[in-house]
Amino acid sequence: MTAAASLLDGVVVLDVATSAGAHCGRVLADLGADVIKVEPPDGDPGRGAPPFIGGRPGPDRSLPWLALNANKRGVTVDRGTERGRAQWAGLVARADVVVQSDATLAYEDVARANARAVLVTITPYGATGPLAGIPASDLEVTAASGALHLAGEPGRAPVRTTLPQSPFWTGMYAAMGALTALAARALTGRGQHVDVSAQASMATVHPPAIVFWDLLREEHHRLGPYLLGRSIVGARFRNIWPCADGHVSFAIQGGAIGRHTGRSLVAWMRERAFDAPRLSAVDWDAFDNRTLAQADVDALEAEIGPFLLTLTKREFFEGVVARNMLGYPVSDVRDLRADAQLAAREFWRTLPTEEGDLALPGGFAIFDGARPRACRPAPRLGEHNAEVFGAVPA
Amino acid sequence: MKPLEGVRVVELGWAAAGPLVGKYLANFGADVIHLESSTAPDVFRSAYPPFKDNVPGPDRAAMFAFYNDGKRGATLNLRDERAVRIALRLAGEADVWIESFPAGTLGRRGLGADALRRANPSLVVLSSCNQGQTGPHAQHPGYGSQLTALAGFNELLGERGRTPVILYGPYIDYIAVGYGVIAVLAALERRRRTGEGCRIDLSQYEAGLQFMAPAILEHAANGTVPTRDGDRDPVAVPHGVYPCRGDDAWIALSVWDDAEWTRFAGATGIDDRAYASAAGRRAREAELDARVASWTRSRPRDAAVGALRTAGVHAAPVASVSELATDPQLAERGFWRDVPHPVLGRLTAMSAPFTLSDTPGLPERGGPLLGEHNEAVYRGLLGMSEEEYAALSAAGVFA
Numbered sequence: 139m140t141a142a143a144s145l146l147d148g149v150v151v152l153d154v155a156t157s158a159g160a161h162c163g164r165v166l167a168d169l170g171a172d173v174i175k176v177e178p179p180d181g182d183p184g185r186g187a188p189p190f191i192g193g194r195p196g197p198d199r200s201l202p203w204l205a206l207n208a209n210k211r212g213v214t215v216d217r218g219t220e221r222g223r224a225q226w227a228g229l230v231a232r233a234d235v236v237v238q239s240d241a242t243l244a245y246e247d248v249a250r251a252n253a254r255a256v257l258v259t260i261t262p263y264g265a266t267g268p269l270a271g272i273p274a275s276d277l278e279v280t281a282a283s284g285a286l287h288l289a290g291e292p293g294r295a296p297v298r299t300t301l302p303q304s305p306f307w308t309g310m311y312a313a314m315g316a317l318t319a320l321a322a323r324a325l326t327g328r329g330q331h332v333d334v335s336a337q338a339s340m341a342t343v344h345p346p347a348i349v350f351w352d353l354l355r356e357e358h359h360r361l362g363p364y365l366l367g368r369s370i371v372g373a374r375f376r377n378i379w380p381c382a383d384g385h386v387s388f389a390i391q392g393g394a395i396g397r398h399t400g401r402s403l404v405a406w407m408r409e410r411a412f413d414a415p416r417l418s419a420v421d422w423d424a425f426d427n428r429t430l431a432q433a434d435v436d437a438l439e440a441e442i443g444p445f446l447l448t449l450t451k452r453e454f455f456e457g458v459v460a461r462n463m464l465g466y467p468v469s470d471v472r473d474l475r476a477d478a479q480l481a482a483r484e485f486w487r488t489l490p491t492e493e494g495d496l497a498l499p500g501g502f503a504i505f506d507g508a509r510p511r512a513c514r515p516a517p518r519l520g521e522h523n524a525e526v527f528g529a530v531p532a
Numbered sequence: 533m534k535p536l537e538g539v540r541v542v543e544l545g546w547a548a549a550g551p552l553v554g555k556y557l558a559n560f561g562a563d564v565i566h567l568e569s570s571t572a573p574d575v576f577r578s579a580y581p582p583f584k585d586n587v588p589g590p591d592r593a594a595m596f597a598f599y600n601d602g603k604r605g606a607t608l609n610l611r612d613e614r615a616v617r618i619a620l621r622l623a624g625e626a627d628v629w630i631e632s633f634p635a636g637t638l639g640r641r642g643l644g645a646d647a648l649r650r651a652n653p654s655l656v657v658l659s660s661c662n663q664g665q666t667g668p669h670a671q672h673p674g675y676g677s678q679l680t681a682l683a684g685f686n687e688l689l690g691e692r693g694r695t696p697v698i699l700y701g702p703y704i705d706y707i708a709v710g711y712g713v714i715a716v717l718a719a720l721e722r723r724r725r726t727g728e729g730c731r732i733d734l735s736q737y738e739a740g741l742q743f744m745a746p747a748i749l750e751h752a753a754n755g756t757v758p759t760r761d762g763d764r765d766p767v768a769v770p771h772g773v774y775p776c777r778g779d780d781a782w783i784a785l786s787v788w789d790d791a792e793w794t795r796f797a798g799a800t801g802i803d804d805r806a807y808a809s810a811a812g813r814r815a816r817e818a819e820l821d822a823r824v825a826s827w828t829r830s831r832p833r834d835a836a837v838g839a840l841r842t843a844g845v846h847a848a849p850v851a852s853v854s855e856l857a858t859d860p861q862l863a864e865r866g867f868w869r870d871v872p873h874p875v876l877g878r879l880t881a882m883s884a885p886f887t888l889s890d891t892p893g894l895p896e897r898g899g900p901l902l903g904e905h906n907e908a909v910y911r912g913l914l915g916m917s918e919e920e921y922a923a924l925s926a927a928g929v930f931a
Contacts, residue, residue: 145718147725165711169718188766191753201753205745245889264887267864272841277763277771278848281784284856286773288700289689295773296782296850297697300688300761306743308885310710315886317717318560322535322891324724330890338867338885344700345548345598345882346580347853348868352880353582353594357854359780362697365677370581370588377677377698378686385696387681393579395673428581428588459672466674466682468696471751471758474684474741482667485738489749496752499741502711504664504733505719 145505146171149320151235153210157184158336159239159260160206161309166235166316167209168501168510174526175212176229181519191493197519198492204516205498206305208489212517213526225527227251234329235316241265245331256319256329258312264335274336276302283340288347291362307343308336365389373432376439378468382450385468388458390438392427399463400425406457407445414441490515534561535891539720542567542622543603543630544643546574549676549705549736550632550660551599553712556884557628558602560893565626565909566603567619569610570902571931577902584876590902591875597898601871601881605900606909609931614924616642621914623651627723628716632660635670645731654729656719660712664735676702676736683740684747690760707743708736769813770796773850774825776833782850783828783836787813792845799843800827866894873898906930 149171153163160175167173175182181197184206190199198204215229216222230236230251236243237258248257259265262274263282280286280298290296315332323329346367350356358366363378368391377389391399401422407414416437449457451467458465467473475497480486483504488495490513501510539562543554551566551574558564568574570590576599577590584592608615620643623629629648631638638644645657659665662674680686680703686696712734719730741748747758765771768786776783787793790809797803802823807813813820828836833849840847851859857880862868871881881895910916910930924930 145722145730147722149721165714169714189750189754189756193754201749202746205749263861264865267861269861273844273846274848275768275786275788275846277765277768277773277784277786278846281773281782281848281850282859282861284851284853285700286784286850287782287852290697291691291694294691295763295775297690297760297762297773299685299699300764301744301747301758303743307707307710310707310714310742311885314556314710314713314717315884315888317714317721318535318884318886318893319888319891320721321560321717322533322888325533325535325537326890328890330888332886332888333865334886335861335865335867338862338865341856341862341867342882342885343703343706344853346595346701348857348880348882349594349598350582351853351857353584353876354586356582357852358700359852360697360700363695365698367581367701368579370583370586378681378696380695385681385686387678387686389678391579391675393575396579428579459669462671462673464674464678466678468681468686469684470687471684471744471747474744474748475751479663479667479669480738480741483664483735483738485741491753493753496749498749498752499738499745502734502739502742503715505715506731 145169149234150174150232151237152176152229152233153237155237155239155260156182157187157202157206158305159237159309159312160184161306162237162258162260162312162316163210164206164208165310165313173210174229174522175207175210175517177212177214177519179214179216191491198516204489204491207516208498208513210517211522211526212520213523214520230255234320237312237316241271249329252329254323254327254329256316256323256332258316258332258334260308260312260334260336262336264338265333276304279304279336280340282337284347285340285343288344288358288360290360292360296360304336304340307339308334311339368392368427369430370428371431373430373435375427375435379443379446381446381454382448384451384470386446386449386451386454386465387468388442388446388465390427390435391464392425395464396427397422397425399465402461402463403442406461410445410448412445417441484509487513489513533891534893535888536560536562539563539628540626541565541628541630542626544568544638545630545632547576547675547705548599548702549708550630552706552709553630553658553660553716554603555599555601556713557716559884559895564603565622565905566600566605566900567608567622568605568902569931570607571609571611594876594879597873597876597879598881600899601895602897603900604905604909605903606906607903607930609929610641610643612927612929614927615929618910618914618929619643620647620651623648623655625913626652626655627720628656628658630658630660630716634673635661635665649729649731652729654723654727656716656723656730656732658712658716658732658734660708660734660736662735663737665733676705679737679740680704683737684744685740688747688758688760691762692760696760704736704740708734708739711739711742769810769817770820770824772821772824774828776828776836777831778833781833783833783847784850785840785845785847787845795843796840796845799839799845800824802827869895871895871897874901903930
């Protein structure tokens with residue numbers, strides 16, 4: 139057993155969450171907890187979520203479901219029957235953590251059955267308050283969190299990340315909450331209720347905006363590819379640029395690394411015989427991006443744009459790494475799979491599926507030199523019934 | 533009682549990705565000591581506005597105060613050999629050590645993970661940096677706003693065929709923060725069981741890629757290269773953000789099945805047999821979007837949201853930042869919390885997005901001033917004599 143797999147050795151997690159909360163169990167499973175996905179007899183609805191392997195639906199073919207439930211065991215329990223209720227009671231009695239993505243289970247009931255159990259409830263807005271019980275998907279919680287307002291082009295509709303992000307954020311914070319509650323249990327001997335809000339989870343992704351509002355009553359809005367928050371005179375800086383074969387992320391920045399980046403950019407442009415009188419005239423040793431007027435920012439950026447257009451994503455990436463400059467390409471999945479750094483760190487894992495092994499991101503960190511274990515595939519419906527319940531399945 | 537009572541954390545980090553890990557640990561009761569040097573101030577003390585009255589200054593910087601709430605702060609100039617020995621003594625008093633400098637920076641000062649574990653074998657050491665401690669790009673410096681692009685998020689944000697847009701702030705840093713806290717808590721859980729310390733190499737890039745898993749699997753399985761597609765969704769239709777009456781007022785709404793469509797049609801009067809099935813709605817999506825927009829445009833945002841929620845349809849206002857500050861639902865959870873700060877007077881601090889029923893943890897004070905707790909840390913915790921402390925101070929060791 140690798141170091142990573144042993145971190146949560148012996149911790150038993152019951153995962154009755156839908157895809158809105160399944161990432162919580164995934165994180166705990168990666169760290170070595172025994173996470174048991176408990177599904178109704180007809181399966182978790184997440185098994186029906188597209189896209190599917192080969193575009194063909196099937197209970198073990200949903201790609202988001204396979205990603206969110208890797209490393210877990212799976213059982214089916216029909217809580218409408220006496221046998222199912224007994225099976226469920228047996229599971230709760232040995233659980234350290236129970237994760238749900240609605241308010242079906244009351245903490246009092248869980249505590250009565252097992253006072254040491256931690257109940258994690260993941261809902262769009264939290265278990266109490268004026269919006270408790272209001273339905274919301276990724277789009278609505280992102281809107282309610284302020285994150286949506288800050289993404290998109292001015293004058294056009296705000297946009298969300300096309301790959302839904304709130305289930306990941308919320309699941310990650312739920313895992314943090316579960317582990318915090320386990321730390322508390324080591325002191326108090328008892329479990330407790332962890333109430334996770336997806337709206338609040340998504341409100342953690344843009345703190346500089348609330349700090350500007352709080353201190354200066356300065357409100358930030360979406361600005362397309364431009365950054366705010368680097369200036370005391372309200373200037374914005376471009377951060378996404380077109381390049382020869384896509385886009386790159388680059389900005390005029392301050393601080394020691396930002397000044398080095400500016401100086402290196404001038405040298406790089408000179409090597410390529412690019413005329414940049416405004417950039418060349420900057421005294422980069424004394425450069426202060428905080429006080430630059432918008433007109434000066436615009437003038438410098440007008441020289442940068444044409445240069446970046448001559449570079450491919452790869453040339454830009456190799457160039458900034460060689461010069462120790464700030465900046466990265468805007469990657470797509472092909473770029474990620476080809477990335478030398480990820481390959482050198484043996485990041486990728488393979489996930490066995492019914493149509494062969496697929497690449498999946500490896501564990502999120504290296505513990506004592508080892509990554510979390512190779513993937514156990516997401517469970518087939520009821521795959522571990524016999525193993526978990528110790529009886530012949532009905 | 534707080535969950536992390538009795539846990540001591542020493543932290544050397546800068547900007548968001550390292551220090552925010554310590555912030556959450558502090559909120560839940562750990563004694564977190566933020567070590568820094570006035571000779572090389574955190575960019576959040578120097579380069580990043582906002583500052584009190586818009587006048588820069590290390591103790592006037594709200595970003596630092598916000599990201600470091602609940603910690604003690606001490607200054608130590610690690611260019612001095614004596615400072616390195618003091619840092620190792622602090623490691624001996626700590627349960628957790630967090631650092632977020634470019635790979636190898638602290639190792640060159642004699643404070644690499646091996647040296648720390650020699651000083652304290654049961655120490656949990658979290659090293660969080662841009663791309664990890666090893667590999668050809670380990671030394672490459674970077675900020676989260678650009679690492680977010682490298683990890684593929686911006687490719688997925690924006691309208692189809694138009695330039696990608698930014699995710700406001702250092703998006704990927706906050707992912708690395710969440711996983712950093714999780715890694716530390718899991719290592720402490722094992723230490724309670726076995727007494728072993730742990731060395732954690734957290735690449736902010738790799739942490740971020742966890743949130744890309746379905747896109748990567750989709751590419752592996754089907755060869756597709758996912759890209760940005762505005763606010764559309766493969767299942768729900770309609771699914772989008774529509775303009776309401778007034779300036780920059782928007783509603784987010786979505787319809788997930790035919791029963792929800794029936795409720796939506798009842799609430800809006802957009803009732804057309806062609807829209808009864810998802811396939812029908814998808815086939816005429818552009819026309820449907822225009823009809824939804826004409827319904828929302830004639831209504832105040834909150835009235836439209838209210839009507840749809842009453843009907844049991846997914847809907848929410850697109851909240852602005854100022855609205856968020858007074859959002860009743862977040863207020864109910866105590867998510868924003870007013871805390872005192874010696875220079876700023878007060879600031880709004882952010883709580884964890886989960887609440888604990890039995891052992892809650894909350895922000896209690898803003899981040900420390902430069903060197904605010906030097907005496908408490910060096911004389912109180914390490915037991916230095918008055919003479920030793922004064923001599924080291926005069927020699928610039930605590931600069």
